[in-house]
Amino acid sequence: MKGWVLCALLAASPVWAQAPATPAPASAKLPEAEPSGVQARVQPERVLLGEPFVYELMLTHPANQRYELELPPDLGDFELLSQERTPPEGGKEPAVTTFRLRMSAFKLGSLTLPEVPFAVSTPEGPQRYVAPGRTLEVGSTLPEDAQSKGEDLRDIQPPAEVAVRSFTLVWVALGVLAAALLAVVAWRFFQKYRERVRAAVAPPLPLDVRTRQALDSLKTEDLPAQGRVKDFYFRLSEILRGYLGERYGFDALECTSSELMARLRGLHAPGLPEDGLMRFISESDLVKYARAESSADSCRDSLSFGYSLLDKTWPPPLPPEAVNVSHASGPRVS
Structure with missing residues (x-):
């Protein structure tokens, strides 16, 4: 009897029925x-x-910070059509960063736009900011006197049969498709x-060898000395x-900066700085994006970090089984 009463309460309460518990994101x-x-x-x-x-949304912030959108996949009664980010000058x-979200609503009445979370890159490390939603009035596409005239929104009509006089076009389309x-x-x-x-003729070099060769080539080109600091950081970022x-x-x-750090934090990556x-x-x-200046010493330190990242994460650590076998098969000392 208690079970039936609990089910009836859950079915009758819109708050319980529409607010399932969701786990807090890692960025919280x-x-x-x-x-x-x-x-x-x-x-x-x-x-x-x-x-x-x-x-x-226009966000005013220090020039050494970068704001990036982290919209959830489900926006409720709203649909995201496109998004645009205007970086600061x-x-x-x-600095002022502007975000323009082109959206549409599919519910009538006074609606509240969803909160907009941002991943913030700062010199102190990654942070997070959530912009509160604001109210939007959504009206019907029907005129105000539609209800008095018996007009209403019509549902989607079922598929209708269309007579085809000739199958020539059908056969042509099938032939083209085949x-x-x-x-x-x-x-x-x-x-x-x-x-x-290609694989049989020239087997690829190991990953650490290819990466080190790319870093050596970038170091030899000395792009900062040519005034090409932006090209240097694009190349170094692509290599790493x-x-x-x-x-x-x-x-x-293909990952944004925040997506890259989130993926790496979710992996087992010993030694990763x-x-x-x-x-x-x-x-x-x-x-690259805010046109900030960078000295030759900063470029040199960034390249040194690339070598350090390679040294600290390569070679990959052996699995526990392989470590146990290597210890077990070691030379015996009499």
């Missing part, structure tokens, strides 16, 4: 950043159901054959991201 443990100024606006302030609108203090599939299969077969031939991705098995080149890597990423992003 990071220190909270506080921008010096936040301006938020919605254009237009009143939209129609399903009509696109722009949610603009280089050399200005304080030819395209054959072409794709043939191309993939050719690609695999060519990759096998490629190494980390291949070393730990994920596509690091997280603090040094976070400082390098922050300095690299400031030079």
